[in-house]
Amino acid sequence: MRKLYEKKEIGFAVIWIVAYCVILGTIRGNFGDESIYMLLALLIFTAGILAFVKANHLEGKYGLSGWPKDMKRYLFFIPMWILATGNIWDGFSPSYQGTSLVMATLSMILVGFVEEMIFRGFLFKAMLSKDKTIVAIIVSAVTFGIGHIVNLFTGQASFETVVQIVFAISWGFILTMVCYKSGSIIPCIIAHSMIDALSLFGADNAIVDWIYVGTTIVVAIVYCIYLGRLHSSESVEEG
Secondary structure, three states: OHHHHHHOHHHHHHHHHHHHHHHHHHHHHHHOOOOHHHHHHHHHHHHHHHHHHHHOOOOOOOOOOEEEOOHHHHHHHHHHHHHOOHHHOOOEOOOOOHHHHHHHHHHHHHHHHHHHHHHHHHHHHHHHOOOOHHHHHHHHHHHHHHHHHHHHHHOOOHHHHHHHHHHHHHHHHHHHHHHHHHOOOHHHHHHHHHHHHHOOOEOOOHHHHHHHHHHHHHHHHHHHHHHHOOOOOOOEEEO
16 A cells, blocks of 8 residues: 555555445445444545554645644635535434434544545645646546546436536535645545535425535635635644
8 A cells, every 4th residue: 555655646546536436335325324334334444544644644744633723814614614514504304313313424424534535635635746736626626526426326316416516526626725725634524524414414405405506606616716815834733
């Protein structure tokens, strides 16, 4: 793993992404988010990522070394935090009950960590050292969105998947810009985990869902333009 990382860092990132999409897509399609298999697979991915990062002292590179300083520069991440609650704008209606709800919630929290580390961590940082910054940002955001095409294999309708991809690309730009400008991936992991976990608790109101998607696209454009005008910062509070 270390040798591949040193020789072909982008290839290393792609392998993680493909493995994640194939394995988790298959498990989700066959057993669902509430299954023990889903949670175990995510725990394995999480442990593998943390072990690799810690063993190679890459916490600083991947933005895990602390919280961003001077949050005022990033508007205290308020646009991101507000959008992260969007799945419950139409009220509460849990998708599961009891133990199943707990299992699914834990899985969704871990999804936030794993996806941020492979898309904003491994892939984005690998491309950032090879190509122009704007290329790395676009590829990280778009790849993250397209990665949701695996939902087609879980029985989700194609139109819903297209909408989800557009929604995910918008979020991809927000998360990538926040990670790049603040020098920390931690706020992104928290926001991503909130989005996925709260998706289990929201009611299914088509009109509100469309409002959420539209709001996300607009905020992504405005917030990313604002962040783009800031000087990048690698400075974070020591955690």
